[in-house]
Amino acid sequence: xxxxxxxxxxxxxxxxxxxxxxxxxxxxxxxxxxxxxxxxxxxxxxxxxxxxxxxxxxxxxxxxxxxxxxxxxxxxxxxxxxxxxxxxxxxxxxxxxxxxxxxxxxxxxxxxxxxxxxxxxxxxxxxxxxxxxxxxxxxxxxxxxxxxxxxxxxxxxxxxxxxxxxxxxxxxxxxxxxxxxxxxxxxxxxxxxxxxxxxxxxxxxxxxxxxxxxxxxxxx
Amino acid sequence: xxxxxxxxxxxxxxxxxxxxxxxxxxxxxxxxxxxxxxxxxxxxxxxxxxxxxxxxxxxxxxxxxxxxxxxxxxxxxxxxxxxxxxxxxxxxxxxxxxxxxxxxxxxxxxxxxxxxxxxxxxxxxxxxxxxxxxxxxxxxxxxxxxxxxxxxxxxxxxxxxxxxxxxxxxxxxxxxxxxxxxxxxxxxxxxxxxxxxxxxxxxxxxxxxxxxxxxxxxxxxxxxxxxxxxxxxxxxxxxxxxxxxxxxxxxxxxxxxxxxxxxxxxxxxxxxxxxxxxxxxxxxxxxxxxxxxxxxxxxxxxxxxxxxxxxxxxxxxxxxxxxxxxxxxxxxxxxxxxxxxxxxxxxxxxxxxxxxxxxxxxxxxxxxxxxxxxxxxxxxxxxxxxx
Numbered sequence: 001x002x003x004x005x006x007x008x009x010x011x012x013x014x015x016x017x018x019x020x021x022x023x024x025x026x027x028x029x030x031x032x033x034x035x036x037x038x039x040x041x042x043x044x045x046x047x048x049x050x051x052x053x054x055x056x057x058x059x060x061x062x063x064x065x066x067x068x069x070x071x072x073x074x075x076x077x078x079x080x081x082x083x084x085x086x087x088x089x090x091x092x093x094x095x096x097x098x099x100x101x102x103x104x105x106x107x108x109x110x111x112x113x114x115x116x117x118x119x120x121x122x123x124x125x126x127x128x129x130x131x132x133x134x135x136x137x138x139x140x141x142x143x144x145x146x147x148x149x150x151x152x153x154x155x156x157x158x159x160x161x162x163x164x165x166x167x168x169x170x171x172x173x174x175x176x177x178x179x180x181x182x183x184x185x186x187x188x189x190x191x192x193x194x195x196x197x198x199x200x201x202x203x204x205x206x207x208x209x210x211x212x213x214x215x216x217x218x219x220x
Numbered sequence: 221x222x223x224x225x226x227x228x229x230x231x232x233x234x235x236x237x238x239x240x241x242x243x244x245x246x247x248x249x250x251x252x253x254x255x256x257x258x259x260x261x262x263x264x265x266x267x268x269x270x271x272x273x274x275x276x277x278x279x280x281x282x283x284x285x286x287x288x289x290x291x292x293x294x295x296x297x298x299x300x301x302x303x304x305x306x307x308x309x310x311x312x313x314x315x316x317x318x319x320x321x322x323x324x325x326x327x328x329x330x331x332x333x334x335x336x337x338x339x340x341x342x343x344x345x346x347x348x349x350x351x352x353x354x355x356x357x358x359x360x361x362x363x364x365x366x367x368x369x370x371x372x373x374x375x376x377x378x379x380x381x382x383x384x385x386x387x388x389x390x391x392x393x394x395x396x397x398x399x400x401x402x403x404x405x406x407x408x409x410x411x412x413x414x415x416x417x418x419x420x421x422x423x424x425x426x427x428x429x430x431x432x433x434x435x436x437x438x439x440x441x442x443x444x445x446x447x448x449x450x451x452x453x454x455x456x457x458x459x460x461x462x463x464x465x466x467x468x469x470x471x472x473x474x475x476x477x478x479x480x481x482x483x484x485x486x487x488x489x490x491x492x493x494x495x496x497x498x499x500x501x502x503x504x505x506x507x508x509x510x511x512x513x514x515x516x517x518x519x520x521x522x523x524x525x526x527x528x529x530x531x532x533x534x535x536x537x538x539x540x541x542x543x544x545x546x547x548x549x550x551x552x553x554x555x556x557x558x559x560x561x562x563x564x565x566x567x568x569x570x571x572x573x574x575x576x577x578x579x580x581x582x583x584x585x586x587x588x589x590x591x592x593x594x595x596x597x598x599x600x601x602x603x604x605x606x607x
Contacts, residue, residue: 054516055601075520082518093513097233098225105221107517115221155517 001194002028002051002163007060009046009217020046021057022217028196030162033189035208036198043217044198045167051196052087052165053077082107086156086164090171092148094140094155100127101136104154119158126154130184146177153184164188166197170204182207223523227531230507241499242535242542248492249543249580250550252485257551257566258558259481263474264438265563277448278461279314280432281305304330304429305458307417314435317450325436327354330417332424334391336381342412343391345420345430354436355409361385362400368419370399374410378402391415392423493587496532500588504528504595511595512603521596528592529585536584540577 009021020043028034028051036044049055050062053069062069064084069077081087094103104123108115115123127133130150132143140148149169156164166185170178182204189195197208205211213220231238281303307328314326330345348365352358362385365372371391373383378401383389387398396415404410421427437447444462452460504511511524551566 049601052516078515078518078520080518081516087516093509095226095229095510095513097229102221102225102229106514109221109223109225110519110523112222112224120221 001030001065002196003061003063004047004051005061005063007047007050007057007062009043009050009055009057020217021050024060024214024217024219026212026219028163028194031189031192031194032210033186033195033208034197035205035211036196036214037200037202037205037211038214040200042214044214046217047214048165048167048196048198052085052163053081054087082110083159084162086159086161088149088152088156088164088166088169090168092140092145092152092172094148094151096140099137099139100132100143100151103140103151104136104158106155107159123154123158126157127151129157130154144177145173146180149173149177149181150184153181153188157188161193163194163196166195168198168200170199170201178204223526224530226527227534230531231534237499238535241496242539244495245492245535245539245580245584246543246546248488249539249576250547251488253544253547253576254550254554255481255485257548258554258560259477261551261555261560261564261566262558263477265560266474266477276444276463277435277437277451278432278463279305279310279435279451279455280459280461282457282459303457304426304431305433307421307428307430310430310433310455310458313454314433314451317447317454319437319447319450322438322447323435324438325350325354325434327351327434327436328417328430329432329434330420330424330426330429331431332420336389336391336413339381341377341381343420344412344414345417346414347417351414354434355405358405358409359403360400361403362398365399365414365416368416369394369396371396372414373398373401374412374414375402375404376410377413394423489583493583496535496584496587497591500528500532500591501594503531504591507595508598508603511598512600515598515600515603524598525592525596528595529588532584532588532592533581536581537577539584540580541573543580544573544576 004024004026007021007024008019010017010019012018024047026034036047038044046055050057053062053072057070060070064080069080072080095106098106101120101123102109104127105115105119108119124133124136127136130153132147132150132154135143135147140151143151149172153169164185169185170181173181178201185195185197186207195208197204199205305328311326311328314320314323317323327350328347332343332345333340334343335341352364360372371389373381378384378398381389383398383401385398385400389396389398391413402409402414417430421429435451437444448460448462452458514524514527548566548568552561555561555563555566
């Protein structure tokens with residue numbers, strides 16, 4: 001479903017080139033739970049960003065259902081991010097001035113057309129699923145870190161996307177809350193959602209069907 | 221919940237910043253509206269005052285002229301088929317034109333020749349009230365006539381005829397007294413004897429007749445040609461002439477006021493727009509994280525651009541509304557302060573209110589366009605550094 005072929009990515013700073021990803025190739029199957037592990041600076045997050053189309057690789061191909069995403073126009077990539085891909089960041093990133101419900105509906109608020117009743121119901125179902133149905137009118141500042149991350153997951157759920165990219169989703173949470181979040185992600189994967197997750201924690205990595213390890217930008 | 225929710229909520233999130241921006245822009249719009257309203261009243265008042273320095277339209281009977289020369293000797297032009305105007309009909313027709321509210325003064329005149337002490341002199345019959353409002357620059361040695369038997373004599377005519385205030389003289393077998401002698405004006409008034417129009421009409425047995433009529437029209441807001449055209453239509457048998465140099469001089473004074481107000485308004489508007497622009501630049505920098513998140517959720521550049529522009533335009537619309545209303549109210553106080561309250565009253569217009577809001581929204585969008593576009597151009601990868 002999602003294939004990376006010979007992906008290379010480097011960043012330039014202070015005149016020097018830093019090769020972050022070196023000839024990475026991998027295939028992710030529909031419904032798979034893939035974890036990416038490695039030390040800090042090994043290129044895990046960059047690989048996740050390349051796979052989720054947020055960062056363009058310098059070289060290589062990224063195929064999604066046989067479409068080369070590196071050659072795709074901006075508007076098509078936007079549609080893909082809106083419909084097929086969901087991303088959860090380490091620090092959940094909710095818009096602090098929108099309520100829990102509005103943050104959940106954010107992917108559908110890009111036009112002047114108001115979100116339909118059906119979408120509102122779907123958003124409420126997503127919030128119920130992550131256990132936040134009663135907090136829909138709260139602002140993110142009034143939620144705990146775990147609750148905020150659950151809102152981010154609800155936002156991913158409401159899109160009915162194919163792939164969930166998670167960048168250390170438990171990184172900023174305590175152990176107990178982290179376990180709750182991981183249980184939720186595993187449950188979503190069991191329901192058929194493809195999950196690609198970057199993590200430091202070997203216990204959480206073990207929940208995946210497959211784990212890849214990166215070291216200095218190379219897959220080992 | 222739609223794309224408007226994001227800028228609306230963000231405005232609410234930072235009430236002090238939004239309020240400050242709103243106050244700055246409202247003050248700007250208020251100043252412009254107040255200046256505009258005051259300039260309208262000042263312009264109108266100025267034009268009315270300027271109309272006291274002479275007419276700008278002459279209505280006279282249509283005449284045919286014949287140039288007489290023989291053997292290379294030119295003997296001047298001969299006027300024939302001269303028919304005086306009817307005072308009542310002509311004034312009525314002038315007062316009935318579409319732009320009648322632009323007519324400030326109508327000053328009819330009847331001209332006749334007579335001899336005083338064997339010296340030929342022109343008699344001009346006028347309506348004292350209208351003539352004096354048209355020629356506020358007149359000054360007299362003595363007094364202005366207060367009855368039909370009193371005359372005003374031009375300075376040169378008085379010298380030639382040996383007349384002074386209080387002198388009695390006989391004109392067409394009727395006894396008159398000179399109430400005053402005009403100070404030198406430098407125009408035709410210096411060489412004539414001025415008297416009551418009705419009296420001269422009776423003396424010359426030309427009831428209701430006038431030789432020509434001077435009209436002072438207010439030309440701001442409509443060109444003189446429109447007024448002349450409408451009078452011509454009403455008076456097809458009369459010749460209507462616009463004194464363009466007079467019109468141009470007056471309009472130059474009024475246009476100066478308008479240009480001054482426009483220039484000041486532009487400075488205020490540019491300053492306020494710069495504030496909006498700076499505020500949006502800081503908003504874009506502050507919200508790189510938000511931009512990154514929106515882009516990761518599939519928002520395109522246009523949508524991000526729209527969010528920032530909508531935010532600015534919401535503030536612009538509110539500033540336009542509050543600015544117009546407060547500017548309108550402030551203009552009353554400003555006119556009072558300038559002791560111009562008697563000169564006129566500012567006029568409220570819904571069309572102007574909507575137009576003001578539309579212009580201010582457009583200005584805020586233009587001011588916010590560059591920073592918004594800069595924000596929209598931020599690539600998700602760039603914004604991800606902030607995430």
